[in-house]
Every structure is written in structure tokens, then in C-alpha cells.
Amino acid sequence: MELPNHAKQLLLQLNQQRAKGFLCDVIIVVENALFRAHKNILAASSIYFKSLVLHDNLINLDTEMVNPSVFRQVLDFIYTGKLLSSSDQSSEQNFSALLTAASYLQLHDLAALPHSNSQESPQSASVSTTNSASLDDSSTTLPGVDTCGSENMELNSSCKASEETQNQPEGPPPQKKSRQGARKNEWPKKETSGLKSEDHDRPLVNGVIVGPKEGRSSGVGGGSSSSFTSDQCKDEEDGGENGQDHSDEKEGGTFVKEEDEEEAEDLSAPMGPSSISHWLTRPFPCNICGKMFTQRGTMTRHMRSHLGLKPFACEECGMRFTRQYRLTEHMRVHSGEKPYECQLCGGKFTQQRNLISHLRMHTSPS
DNA sequence: CTGGGGAGGGGGCCC
């Protein structure tokens, strides 16, 4: 007994999930375009991807071998088994680039396709129609990338629809819950969420990490040549200098337009003396949210939170951290070690910061 | 309801 369309339906679902960014656990960076996808799907389609996604949530592809528009086709092929030709390039050029990419990515099925398959068949054309909303939205085209001019319109037009889907309670569980869950022996659950909180924290448009408005980060210039930004991280600069705020805001589920506009205004505003000095003291902007940092290392560390990169995993519970030091701290939860002792009352703490806040209690007038 | 403690996350800074 076998359901005739089972595989097809499954793939269709997965592709729709990709379009929404639902359960996507890996980001593929091609030049300055970001594509979200599922590790399982990528791993199943190519040994090369399999090795890449094994340990990383963020994959940078060689731009010599693949460009964003080709990779978009590749990704569509992986999720649909169909090849949709690119309209903005000659099919010869496109097919050649596709073959190069397929070979580079070790997508043997794709690499072995006869040329005729690359032409848009009536069938694929119809698929293209049905799936265009989701397929074309699987990436973000970032400023400076002119490969997807026509697609940007589709991207924009699909934004509204996707905003509605973003409001639906289908994302991963809120971070707060996860964190709390961590204390209730639900760590493994959290681990399975892959990119986890930052993941759904991102301003998704049909699973796409939303690119900026034009000229977004150009005002500050200099810091990053390949400035891709998103409208995430409406910041902290004015008030909530805090990550929790940040994530809470995002957990709200929606990235309201006001935020975007607000930030857009900030960044596009003429640079007054204060903003210039701000730029001088914080010369390292985040490519994703535009937040400025004093040191490159701080900025790259910050980027990890955008990208959901948590390389440091607790062997005991599977909880993952963005920093080694956090893991070290966390391990004391398991070991019961409390190295920080209050000299006034003898209270012991696993973390120094908690000792400090405890000391404040001793010293505060109240 | 409130205060204290535990813990996750972020940024700054030094090495």
C-alpha cells in the first residue's frame, strides 16, 4: 500500500515551509544574498551539503562557483525536483552557471541534467506559477546585488501575504519558554530547534531574511562593503540596550512597519556631528541590523546572535551557547560549583554577576 | 505581591 502523491506532497510542504522560514535551520550565504533552508533537505540532496550542514548553521558558498540567482534555482531544484530557468540571463549562460554550481555543490542529479531540461517546459512553467510566491522568496537580495531585479517585485508583493503568516502561531516556541524549559529539563527540546530563537526572531518574509530599504546602511558607509542589512534589531540605542528586550520584542512575533520606518529614518538621516562621532567611536556596523560596535570582535559576536550560531554545546544537556564563557558558566549548573562567595553573609553563587547583584543588596541603602 | 536568586543574553574592553 502506497500513497501515490506522498513524496510530492511532503516535498511541497517542505518547500512551503522553506518559503515561510518555518523550521529552517540553516542559512546559506551567497555573495550578499541569504537563503534559508532545512539541513535535512540539503543533506539529502548532496554529500557536500551534508558535510557542510553537519556542524554549521551558516554556510558561505564560494562566489566563484555560484551566484545568488543560480543558487536560487539550485535551491528550487532541490525542493521541487524541477528546474526553472532564469529569465534575466541567456539560457546558455545560465545553464553553464548552473552546471558549475551543481558540480561544485555535488548535486549530481542536477549536473547530469540534459540541457533541454533547463528550458522552461510547460510543466515547470506551471509549477513556477503555482509556487512562485514561495520559491522566489527563499532568499534575500541585498543591496548591491542586481541579479534579481524582477524578483524583488515578487518579493515585495509577497511580503504582505507573508506578514500575515508570520502572525500565525506556527513558529518555534518562544525563547522565554525555551529558557525556562532549560531549567525544567527540556534542554534537548531546545536543541532541536536548530537556529532557535534568533531564527524566528528574524524579520522573515516568506522565510526570507528581509533586505533593507535601498541606501539603508550606505549612510554610514565604509565599514562594510557588502552591507546587507535587515530591519531587525530596531535598537537598543534608544533605551533598550539589552538583548532581552530585543528578543522579547521579536517574540512579539511581528516586525511592525513602524520599526522599520523608524530605523530607516535613523540610518538615512543626515549625519550630524553627534552621529559622526558615533561613527568614529563605533566604526563596526552590523551588516544585518546596522547597529554599530566599538570593536570588530564585538560586532562579529553580535552577528552570531543574528545567525543563530551557537557553537558551544553543553555535553550534559545539549544547551548551546554563543560564547565559550557562557558554556563555562553554564557548566557550573551541572557541577554545582559555586565559586563566588559573599564575604558578608557567606552566600555562594555560580556566577560572579549574581554575587555582584547580591552584594548590591547588602550595600544598597534600602 | 515582592524580593532574592538563578540563569540566559548582549555589549565593552583587555589581552
Added chain:
DNA sequence: AGGGCCCCCTCCCCA
């Protein structure tokens, strides 16, 4: 560039 540490904010639990 990355590690380590400090400081801060916040959330949640619990007494």
C-alpha cells in the same frame, strides 16, 4: 580574531 571577563538587563521561579 578570538578568548575571557566584567557589567548590564531581563526573565522566571520560589519563598
